[in-house]
Amino acid sequence: MLRLGGGVPLLGLAVAAAAVVAARLMGWWGLRAGFRLFIPEELARYRGGPGDPGLYLALLGRVYDVSSGRRHYEPGAHYSGFAGRDASRAFVTGDYSEGGLVDNVSGLTFSEMLILQHWLSFYEKNYVFVGRVIGRFYGEDGLPTPELAQVEAMITQGLEANKRELKEKQKFPPCNAEWSSTRGSRFWCSQKSGGVSRDWIGVPRKLYKPGAKEPHCVCVRTTGPPSDQTSDNPTHRNRGDLDHPHLGEYTGCPPLAITCSFPL
Ligand code: HEM
Numbered sequence: 001m002l003r004l005g006g007g008v009p010l011l012g013l014a015v016a017a018a019a020v021v022a023a024r025l026m027g028w029w030g031l032r033a034g035f036r037l038f039i040p041e042e043l044a045r046y047r048g049g050p051g052d053p054g055l056y057l058a059l060l061g062r063v064y065d066v067s068s069g070r071r072h073y074e075p076g077a078h079y080s081g082f083a084g085r086d087a088s089r090a091f092v093t094g095d096y097s098e099g100g101l102v103d104n105v106s107g108l109t110f111s112e113m114l115i116l117q118h119w120l121s122f123y124e125k126n127y128v129f130v131g132r133v134i135g136r137f138y139g140e141d142g143l144p145t146p147e148l149a150q151v152e153a154m155i156t157q158g159l160e161a162n163k164r165e166l167k168e169k170q171k172f173p174p175c176n177a178e179w180s181s182t183r184g185s186r187f188w189c190s191q192k193s194g195g196v197s198r199d200w201i202g203v204p205r206k207l208y209k210p211g212a213k214e215p216h217c218v219c220v221r222t223t224g225p226p227s228d229q230t231s232d233n234p235t236h237r238n239r240g241d242l243d244h245p246h247l248g249e250y251t252g253c254p255p256l257a258i259t260c261s262f263p264l
Contacts, residue, residue, distance in 0.1 A: 036131030037142050038063055040085065043133055047084035048074040056130060058086035059120055061103075061137025061148060064127040086133050091119045103136045105151060110158035117155045170196055171227045171241065172218035175204045181264075187250070188259035189219035202240075204260045206248040220247060222256060 043063060048055030048070060055067040055074060066073050066083070073083045079096075081087060087101035092112045095101075105116065123129075132138040137148040144152075174194030175187040187204040191197065202219030209216075221227070221240030229236055237243070253260035 035129065035142075036063070037138070037140075038131055038133045040133060040135055043086075044084045047080070055083055057082045057084070057123075058088075058103075058133045059091065059123055060088050060105075060116060060151060061086060061133050061135065061144075062120070062123070062129060063131045063133055064123045065130050066123075066127050068127065086135070086137075088116060091116060108154075110154055110161060113151060113154040114158045114162070116151070117159070169194065170198070172207055172220060173198065173202070175217035175219055177217060184262050184264040186259060186261045187217045190258075193219055200240075201258060203242075203256055203258060204250060204253065205242075206250060208246045208248060210246070215248065217250075218247075220244070 038058075043056060043058060045052055046054045046056035048067065054065060055070060056063050057066050057073065058064070071077060072079045074080060075083075081090065081096040081101045085101065086103040088103045088105050089108075090096055090101050092105070092108060092115050093100055105113070108116075132142055134140055134142075137145055137151075139145055173189075173196035175189055176193045177185065177187050179185045189202045189204055191199070191201055200221050200223075202221050204217050205220045206215035207218040220242055222242055223238055223240050225236035225238075226241050226243065241247070249255055250260045250262075252262070
């Protein structure tokens with residue numbers, strides 16, 4: 001038990017508690033393995049105004065020194081609302097009102113969580129990491145809270161979903177498409193359609209994605225083994241992905257035509 005000059009233990013505790021609060025407010029209490037721990041009140045002093053000790057902001061509980069980007073964040077600048085606090089939610093919503101500049105990111109979708117991840121990479125790359133804020137994302141011990149773990153899990157799942165989507169897009173690149181009020185619509189494939197460059201052209205097919213209301217036009221490889229079979233499998237029918245169960249032909253378009261036109 002802490003005693004001051006052999007005095008009352010309670011007084012010792014009160015003095016110790018006051019010392020801890022003072023130390024935390026001074027910012028050095030939180031020095032942990034190369035980073036500082038901030039309480040929100042301490043971080044709030046770093047808004048880049050006259051007499052402020054610096055210009056910091058926090059994202060998902062991580063604090064960055066953004067003084068080199070002063071023109072964006074200093075008082076009166078367009079993004080000054082981000083300074084001296086963790087306003088993670090506003091990085092997604094663009095709501096810079098006091099009610100919007102908050103760290104509560106609950107209810108965001110996977111793709112919105114990826115926006116946060118994008119900003120995190122941005123600050124990691126362009127600014128200096130200085131510490132963590134105690135609160136929603138880090139505990140008093142400086143360790144991640146379950147809420148941060150949940151956000152990170154959503155980011156991981158979002159990144160994995162993006163990877164799967166990219167792979168799927170390479171297998172089934174979107175068709176080129178045009179529509180005119182006189183000629184009707186036309187879908188066609190080329191070696192670069194849907195933003196996917198490849199060494200095959202393919203033919204238009206309707207792709208029925210599980211869960212999607214409407215099919216959309218994709219280009220489908222017509223030779224070689226199906227994408228989900230290895231190329232050394234000798235039993236394939238040399239029809240590429242044509243036999244994929246989620247595909248349908250366009251009525252009125254020859255099965256191996258590169259272009260399908262649908263006049264009005
Ligand atoms: C959710 C919406 C948005 C957020 C969270 C956001 C956030 C930011 C942040 C934090 C910066 C400073 C980056 C740095 O430190 O270098 C910035 C810069 C900038 N933003 Fe935004 N922004 C948003 C939307 C927009 C939109 C819609 C526009 C354009 C119409 C825009 C135009 C710019 C420009 C031009 C800069 C650079 C300014 C300069 O270099 O002087 N932003 N943005």
